[in-house]
Amino acid sequence: MNAATLFGVCSAALVGLGLYGLVIHPRPLRKILAFNLLGSGVFLLFGVVARRGAAAGMGGDPVPQALVITGIVVAFSATALAVALLLRLLHETGRTTLNADASKNPSNNRPRESANS
């Protein structure tokens, strides 16, 4: 088994782990974390495809490599937006889960906003 195949199997396991975390964690912060892990597994799988395409004196096919770099930057932008949405949710409702009727009753909605205005 060469490095590309080994890390290919590794990336498959990372996708599964990330998906598991995304499904199972009730808290959005952990879902964001798991989604990043899932994404990095996909990038790694694509990187393995790039490595297998090594030719012409290059260590790998540069086209997938460039796409992964683009992907990492876009993933960060999406994560920053997701974190901002989550903090806004906390600010508006005082909740850190997406489950609306988990711990608070509806009359408790927007406690911070009313305190501010």
Added chain:
Amino acid sequence: MTIESALYIALAVLVLAVAAWTILARDDYAAIVGFVTYGLLLSLVWVSLSSLDIALTEAAIGGGVTGVLLLGAGARLRSAQESTGVERPGIAQRVSAAALCALISAGLALTVFLLPEPAPTLAPSAAANLAATGMGNPVSAVLLAYRALDTLLESAVLPLALIGVWSLASDRFWGGRPGLQHRADREDVLVFLAQLLPPFGALMGIYMVWIGTDHPGGKFQGGTILAAMWILTKMAGITDTPPISRRWLRIVLIAGPSVFLAIGLAGFAVPGTFLAYPAGFEKPIILIIEAAMTPSIAAALALLLAGPPERKPNG
């Protein structure tokens, strides 16, 4: 088994163990620290796949900046989380989710073994046209010449994400300063580092952009280092984030994508297609794009990290 393959296996096991820790840890803070470690280990994996450009990007953005972002969010969520508490999924739900995710992993692993042989590759055509771009790094050539459209769209994603983050501000803070103001003791080691490191960091960041056309590096990696230096001085309380209503700040943010787009449109006039560069001027044009994009990327990354405005412009 050679030493090299033993090292690869050890690295793969370590990456999977840290990834499992990130998912399974009960404490959010422990999970985020695990994620940062995972990002750094993953950049070693990229090195062993001969993808140095990706390794630099992963270490800088995937592990570094994302880690700082999540640590900041985790600290703010911590107090609220303790008071509310969360319902955890039952054992049956967890086992069935684990089984289905394992199935997906097994399917993906199977495709790794079934990938076509010999592998399809664009490396020879990338190598054949490399001389025409005036660059030595094929990955940069893909990013800025062959697939410049992808990079142009990506450079638009950063300001778009920032508009999304800013639009989450409360009405009364609109146009104000993002995040909370950091204060540190003058004798603090962080203040010392924030005064010592930025000149070296700035030099390294600019160098990484400059060599990016011929060696691993480029505007995203260099821009992240510049952003990190700015964030360091902010955390030490030496500088403060400017109010988002400042015109110069917005000009810095859109200068890079605008220059890139203008050069793309100018391609209609001279060679005749969008984003085509006139023959003989490829390298200077690419350097102009890189130079214009770097401050925009650095500012966008640092401001995405700072979040929506939370203080009045003069506060």
